[in-house]
Amino acid sequence: xxxxxxxxxxxxxxxxxxxxxxxxxxxxxxxxxxxxxxxxxxxxxxxxxxxxxxxxxxxxxxxxxxxxxxxxxxxxxxxxxxxxxxxxxxxxxxxxxxxxxxxxxxxxxxxxxxxxxxxxxxxxxxxxxxxxxxxxxxxxxxxxxxxxxxxxx
Numbered sequence: 001x002x003x004x005x006x007x008x009x010x011x012x013x014x015x016x017x018x019x020x021x022x023x024x025x026x027x028x029x030x031x032x033x034x035x036x037x038x039x040x041x042x043x044x045x046x047x048x049x050x051x052x053x054x055x056x057x058x059x060x061x062x063x064x065x066x067x068x069x070x071x072x073x074x075x076x077x078x079x080x081x082x083x084x085x086x087x088x089x090x091x092x093x094x095x096x097x098x099x100x101x102x103x104x105x106x107x108x109x110x111x112x113x114x115x116x117x118x119x120x121x122x123x124x125x126x127x128x129x130x131x132x133x134x135x136x137x138x139x140x141x142x143x144x145x146x147x148x149x150x151x152x153x
Contacts, residue, residue: 083115084149099139104132116149123148 087110091097096106111124124145131141 084120084151087111087114087116088146088149097142097145099142102131102135102138104128120148 088097090110091107094106095101096103096110107128108125111121111128114121116124127141127145127148131138
């Protein structure tokens with residue numbers, strides 16, 4: 001008998017649930033529209049959140065790349081300045097560049113063999129040509145070379 005009672009309670013519960021479900025009123029057009037608007041609003045919010053996150057990540061990535069590029073450019077400029085300074089120091093130490101001594105051929109060869117940028121090489125060779133053409137300007141031109149190769153004014 002207890003099984004029958006349990007079965008009757010289950011059947012009655014199912015029947016009551018079915019009756020309630022089947023007798024629910026249909027949503028009004030306004031309720032349907034409101035529900036659809038809420039669903040669309042949630043979808044739009046999700047899309048905006050996703051787009052905002054992607055834009056933020058992209059901006060962060062671009063900023064990181066710009067910082068890295070600036071750091072690399074700064075390192076390259078420092079490296080070039082060091083190369084120019086090293087070249088100038090070697091000329092002074094070897095005695096190939098002084099007011100009393102000017103070894104044009106050795107200096108031209110060292111500029112051409114250096115790791116300097118082509119622009120710096122061209123300018124340095126131009127100054128060396130000016131010294132060769134007008135040796136009386138050597139003091140002034142040595143200063144120009146120093147400024148060019150070290151990046152100091």
